[in-house]
Amino acid sequence: MTTSPKTHLVGLTRDGLKLALEKSGVETKQLSMRSNQIWNALYVQGVTSFDGITTLAKPLRQEFGDKFDLARPEVITAQVSRDGTRKWLIKFGPGVEIETVFIPDEDRGTLCISSQVGCTLNCRFCHTGTQKLVRNLTATEIVSQVLVARDDLKEWPKAGRNSDTRQITNIVMMGMGEPLYNFENVRDAINIIADGEGLSVSKRRITLSTAGVVPMIERCGAELGVNLAVSLHAVNDELRDQIVPINKKYPLKELMKALENYPGLSNARRITFEYVMLKGVNDSPADARALVKLISRVPAKVNLIPFNPWPGAPFERSTPAAIRDFSDIIFDAGYSSPVRTPRGEDIMAACGQLKSESVKQRRSDRDKAVADTTSGEAA
Numbered sequence: 001m002t003t004s005p006k007t008h009l010v011g012l013t014r015d016g017l018k019l020a021l022e023k024s025g026v027e028t029k030q031l032s033m034r035s036n037q038i039w040n041a042l043y044v045q046g047v048t049s050f051d052g053i054t055t056l057a058k059p060l061r062q063e064f065g066d067k068f069d070l071a072r073p074e075v076i077t078a079q080v081s082r083d084g085t086r087k088w089l090i091k092f093g094p095g096v097e098i099e100t101v102f103i104p105d106e107d108r109g110t111l112c113i114s115s116q117v118g119c120t121l122n123c124r125f126c127h128t129g130t131q132k133l134v135r136n137l138t139a140t141e142i143v144s145q146v147l148v149a150r151d152d153l154k155e156w157p158k159a160g161r162n163s164d165t166r167q168i169t170n171i172v173m174m175g176m177g178e179p180l181y182n183f184e185n186v187r188d189a190i191n192i193i194a195d196g197e198g199l200s201v202s203k204r205r206i207t208l209s210t211a212g213v214v215p216m217i218e219r220c221g222a223e224l225g226v227n228l229a230v231s232l233h234a235v236n237d238e239l240r241d242q243i244v245p246i247n248k249k250y251p252l253k254e255l256m257k258a259l260e261n262y263p264g265l266s267n268a269r270r271i272t273f274e275y276v277m278l279k280g281v282n283d284s285p286a287d288a289r290a291l292v293k294l295i296s297r298v299p300a301k302v303n304l305i306p307f308n309p310w311p312g313a314p315f316e317r318s319t320p321a322a323i324r325d326f327s328d329i330i331f332d333a334g335y336s337s338p339v340r341t342p343r344g345e346d347i348m349a350a351c352g353q354l355k356s357e358s359v360k361q362r363r364s365d366r367d368k369a370v371a372d373t374t375s376g377e378a379a
């Protein structure tokens with residue numbers, strides 16, 4: 001069987017790690033020291049097995065190795081775009097595959113990670129939206145995406161990197177899935193990624209993007225303390241109901257009210273409104289003016305995203321002139337309104353292009369698959 005019965009230590013919070021060690025028989029007075037050694041090995045050194053944890057005596061490495069797992073997930077494909085963007089297809093188990101993207105820029109490097117396999121939201125312009133939800137990712141699986149990217153980018157000290165020369169400087173939860181529908185796992189993963197004695201990506205450099213799960217927005221600000229981006233895409237309920245269907249549940253008025261009250265909001269810490277530019281659908285000057293009015297009570301930035309096509313998509317990208325006019329109106333109203341340059345399009349790594357082949361199996365199919373493998377093993 002592929003699933004390991006051992007507890008995976010990646011993705012456990014500091015308390016969770018101590019608890020796992022305690023359960024395995026580590027003495028109370030040694031818990032802090034042992035968990036610090038393992039934490040450092042996992043998140044500062046990037047080890048993938050206990051053999052690599054030289055701060056532990058050999059017999060202890062053996063003992064922990066029998067009980068715990070530190071291994072990376074399988075990387076099915078690693079692609080590099082002609083603009084330097086990278087995309088990994090990562091497999092966590094049978095039928096559980098997701099994509100992670102790294103976008104290098106002159107002054108920063110952004111890792112875009114996934115929170116779910118598939119998605120429930122069905123936004124009409126999004127490729128992931130055509131893939132049904134398979135399941136939430138665990139904290140292990142969310143954090144592992146960062147580790148896989150660091151491996152491939154040779155970001156660990158043994159490869160000669162230190163914190164000043166690292167390529168991954170920012171993290172965005174903008175991959176597959178809706179992070180606020182997987183709150184606890186996303187919270188634990190973010191706290192691990194932001195830990196100053198570990199992966200050390202500060203919360204100021206982490207952005208979570210939501211399509212607008214209103215009841216979770218306050219908790220997101222209060223408990224996560226990360227930057228918030230909101231996938232707005234339409235300025236009235238009639239259109240937003242159609243292209244971002246979660247709007248039927250949480251209409252614009254409720255969404256804007258939740259954003260006005262987002263904990264920690266200030267002029268120094270603004271909400272980013274993402275707005276995909278769809279030709280002839282939401283890109284008129286009147287839409288731009290309505291957008292300015294809609295967000296007027298929230299310290300905000302606007303990020304315009306030219307629509308990225310995918311096979312069978314029912315939309316086209318707005319013309320450069322329409323995007324420029326739209327951006328000018330927002331800029332003239334006093335907002336920063338950068339247009340996001342499409343990156344990694346040749347490898348389908350741009351915003352909204354991610355998708356994996358994973359499908360949710362019906363229970364009967366799953367049972368059959370298990371029966372097949374078992375009989376194969378027996379043969």
Ligand code: SAH
Nearest residue numbers: 126174177178209210211231307308351352
């Ligand atoms: N579910 C979350 C996280 C996904 S973020 C959310 O909706 O915010 C992915 C971002 O890319 C979102 O802003 C999404 O609306 C945008 N996007 C989706 N499809 C796109 C496409 N085809 N072209 C450009 N942007 C797209």
